[in-house]
Each structure stands twice: as structure tokens, then as C-alpha cells.
Amino acid sequence: MGVQRSGIERDVEERLAKLVVELKRRGYRVTAQRLAIAKIVFENIKNHPSFMEILEAVRQRMPSISPSTIYNNLQLLEQMGFIKSFDVAGETRYDDYQLHANLVCLDEGKIVDLVDTELLSNLVEHIAKKHGARVYEIVIYAHCGRGSDVQGRPEAEEGRNPAERTTS
Numbered sequence: 001m002g003v004q005r006s007g008i009e010r011d012v013e014e015r016l017a018k019l020v021v022e023l024k025r026r027g028y029r030v031t032a033q034r035l036a037i038a039k040i041v042f043e044n045i046k047n048h049p050s051f052m053e054i055l056e057a058v059r060q061r062m063p064s065i066s067p068s069t070i071y072n073n074l075q076l077l078e079q080m081g082f083i084k085s086f087d088v089a090g091e092t093r094y095d096d097y098q099l100h101a102n103l104v105c106l107d108e109g110k111i112v113d114l115v116d117t118e119l120l121s122n123l124v125e126h127i128a129k130k131h132g133a134r135v136y137e138i139v140i141y142a143h144c145g146r147g148s149d150v151q152g153r154p155e156a157e158e159g160r161n162p163a164e165r166t167t168s
């Protein structure tokens with residue numbers, strides 16, 4: 001890695017700046033700890049991290065932090081619209097707030113972001129008009145049928161029947 005700041009770093013800094021404004025506006029304390037947690041969350045959010053993954057990442061820099069502090073901060077970030085969450089195979093995964101669909105592979109447990117803005121905007125608009133509902137998160141379960149190294153991580157056992165998910 002070079003010394004140049006990546007787009008991701010700039011994006012994280014912009015989000016942190018917005019967070020400071022929003023915390024103040026809502027009367028929350030802007031502490032160094034809160035911002036440090038948010039920074040780590042924002043840095044990892046595209047990977048759809050689980051709570052344990054976030055806990056691990058935060059503890060690498062702040063070893064003595066309690067899980068409840070991290071959890072409360074995640075709740076607050078979600079409430080304020082900076083992150084979203086959804087469940088995959090019974091586990092909460094945190095996600096970026098920007099409009100996208102999550103393609104979850106039932107065979108490998110990988111999550112890939114679909115960012116076809118026009119298609120998704122149409123879908124969101126359609127649901128709003130037809131059902132009066134505001135879309136929060138879009139999750140599509142699919143059989144990817146391949147073992148490529150797309151974004152995400154292997155999780156499900158190989159050859160596991162997806163129908164079992166409902167009973168486990």
C-alpha cells in the first residue's frame with residue numbers, strides 16, 4: 001500500500017464527520033471512544049461483519065472495551081441511519097446504509113452487494129407506491145453454484161441443504 005489515501009479512507013472520514021454533526025444535533029456525547037468504534041465499523045462495513053468480527057477488530061485497538069459498549073454504539077449507529085443490519089443463518093450482519101441489494105449464496109454463505117441503482121430505485125419506488133412500505137434492506141438468497149472468490153467469506157458447510165436452515 002502506498003502513502004496515498006484510498007477512496008475508502010476518504011469515505012470513512014466523510015462518514016465520521018457526518019456522524020459528529022449528527023451526534024451533536026441529537027444531543028449525544030462525542031467521545032474519542034465512540035468515534036474510534038464508528039471508524040472501525042465504517043472501515044469494515046462493506047464486508048458485512050458480524051458482531052463478533054466487529055468486537056475482534058475493535059479489541060485489536062482497544063483491548064479492554066466491553067461488548068455491551070460496542071453493541072450500544074452499533075445500535076446507535078443503526079438508529080441514526082449510518083449502518084443497517086440483517087440476519088443470515090441466524091447471525092446478525094451489519095451492512096452499509098447506501099441503497100443496494102445483498103445477494104446471499106445459500107451454498108457458501110457469501111454475501112455480494114448488487115449496486116444496480118436504477119433497478120433498485122425502481123423496485124423501492126414500486127413497493128412504496130403499491131404497498132406504502134419503505135424498504136429498509138434488500139436480501140436475495142440464491143444458489144451461486146460456483147466457488148469463485150467474490151467478496152464475502154465462506155460460512156455454510158459444503159453441500160448443506162438450504163431447506164435445513166429453517167429447522168436449525
Ligand SMILES: [Zn+2]
Nearest residue numbers: 095096102113
Ligand atoms: Zn450489503
